[in-house]
Amino acid sequence: MTEPHICLIEDDPIMGESLVERFQLEGFKVDWYLRAQEARSAILANDYAVILSDVRLADLDGDTLYLQMLQDGYSLPPFILMTAYATVERAVSMLKQGVRDYVTKPFDLSRLVESVRELTANHDANTHVSDENILGVSTAAQKLAQLVPRIAGRATSVLITGESGVGKEVLARLIHHRADPANTERPFVAVNCGAVTPTLAEAEFFGFERGAFTGADKQKRGYLEQANKGTLFLDEVGELSLPLQATLLRSIQEKHIRRIGAERDIATQFDLVCATNRDLGSMVKERLFREDLYYRINAVTLHVKPLRDRPEDVYWLAQRFISAMAQRLNEPPKSLHPLTQLRLQEYSWPGNIRELHNRIEHACLISPNPILVPSDIFSSDWQRTASQLASFPGEDAALNTYQDACERLYIEEMLIRNEGRITETAKALKISRKNLWEKMKRHNIEAGRLTTVTSTPLP
Structure with a gap:
């Protein structure tokens, strides 16, 4: 079996030598770099299972290196940051950005080794596929x-x-x-x-x-x-x-x-x-x-x-743009409301990715709320949004409550698209008319009321 290959970025020679020696004794192959830019080139050229980096480095902080490569579009393996100057706010922020762990010096080396071992054991199943x-x-x-x-x-x-x-x-x-x-x-x-x-x-x-x-x-x-x-x-x-x-x-x-x-x-x-x-x-x-x-x-x-022919990429790209904006503005990343996700998927995107980026950037700058609703991205959609979000549960809702609300929103959306016609809506939902009627009754949905809500094509 090939020994796990990890990348260590540490400019303290004593700490670096100690980490290399311990990980090699544990059966790891270790590439050790003193500078972030040297490590960046190595990360692009090698298929590392884990990257272990100090935060404070001579040329570029480790967390900055991670965020820059993330913004440049690179898919990184599990990334662990080490620091003697940790703050709760910074740790939480980096974990939200996708860092796998944020450990404070002095740390338990044996525990760190076990964490790295767990991550490398699943390396083949990781989503790291270079930058493609x-x-x-x-x-x-x-x-x-x-x-x-x-x-x-x-x-x-x-x-x-x-x-x-x-x-x-x-x-x-x-x-x-x-x-x-x-x-x-x-x-x-x-x-x-x-x-x-x-x-x-x-x-x-x-x-x-x-x-x-x-x-x-x-x-x-x-x-x-x-x-x-x-x-x-x-x-x-x-x-x-x-x-x-x-x-x-x-x-x-x-x-x-x-x-x-x-x-x-x-x-x-x-x-x-x-x-x-x-x-x-x-x-x-x-x-x-x-x-x-x-x-x-x-x-x-x-x-x-074009983006309209690959709808799977719309949500994925939107999430990347939101993360990039959060990093740029130095604030927590916003999330997309389920109804917003539906709107993103249904829109034809004549301006393709450039238009999507523009709308996401505008929404992140203008909206004061942590959750982006459809009207934040599609300005003429405010009436439909207000009607459908009126009774949506908050973030602290129980899972079954949230699932019911999402089902209700999706049924309402399909009824609007099909102008309240039950047969066409049931067909679109791939359920029977009877099943649709039962769900509408349970969610207190009135098809006639929905057709009065503005359904102007998105701008």
């Missing part, structure tokens, strides 16, 4: 995640397609990271092709020498040169002008560029990832996009589905 799950938990997102290791650093070019706001750049950054996880210095140069001024496009992409034209008072490296030994991400590549497409094609093929005003070429080597929300195939037929460039940039094509 930042794409989502839906089947569509996981299929994309499974492709990333196969193409990262291997495909000559990748084309990512999908509607605006679906997370194409997130996927591009994941491909970039997976190409060389341990090298955090590799450049990732993102270019919004639609925002590049046509008259300055050549200078922006290829750079220029000092004095090359009026106003060129210093040398500048272009995007292609900046991306050397890293990744060049061309977002909205369909917005490139035809003349620039021709120039780019040659540079991409030959891996050489020449700055404006220069006398010789410069070699540049980079991974190319492009993204678009347009149909490049149709653009090729209409002669709006060069056919040779089209086939050059799509050695592999990945399509990111």
Whole structure:
């Protein structure tokens, strides 16, 4: 059996050596780091079963390292923090953020070893699957995640397609990271092709020498040169002008560029990832996009589905955004009311993940309450919300009371969607008409009253 692999981050040499010696005697494989940034690179490159970190470190506090990696979208193994300066408020806050344990020095080393042993025993069942799950938990997102290791650093070019706001750049950054996880210095140069001024496009992409034209008072490296030994991400590549497409094609093929005003070429080597929300195939037929460039940039094509086609990701993403906002505002994370979860699932999200993030951020900033109700996220939903939340139990309610309230809300929601029609509602709920009538009677639900509540489509 492979020995459990743990990561220790401790800048006190005496404490660090003592912990390493004890855990090795207990049969663990230990990687010990004195600095948080060194540990961060190792965490990305290794499949640790547990991370054990001191809070106060020389370059970056351990709890800050955890929160930063969490906000960046990385899925971390069980994380234990150690400190001699614990406060109840900070411990509670970190435990809410997902830290597995928060131990105070001096601690019982034998007890700590047993805690780590319990966590490593279940390592295979943990949800730690590196950082690919930042794409989502839906089947569509996981299929994309499974492709990333196969193409990262291997495909000559990748084309990512999908509607605006679906997370194409997130996927591009994941491909970039997976190409060389341990090298955090590799450049990732993102270019919004639609925002590049046509008259300055050549200078922006290829750079220029000092004095090359009026106003060129210093040398500048272009995007292609900046991306050397890293990744060049061309977002909205369909917005490139035809003349620039021709120039780019040659540079991409030959891996050489020449700055404006220069006398010789410069070699540049980079991974190319492009993204678009347009149909490049149709653009090729209409002669709006060069056919040779089209086939050059799509050695592999990945399509990111819109959020409406992967509803499993909506709640998951919402929770991540809420946690990130709580960290940013330094306050406890808000929770989503069950009725809010229903609203999130039913909305079509035309703006995709970008819209979801915007609405969650707005709700977290504006709402003074710890629980977000539908009207916090969908402003025109206040009348339905007020009606349906009037008798909902508080957080201290018994489980059966809370379950009954959730069932009532769900039945009422389905009746509203089906305009009070019993047959259609029973079909949607996958129960018989008789069963629906019995539940409505038990919950004192009147279908006619519900149809009078505003059911305007969500904004």
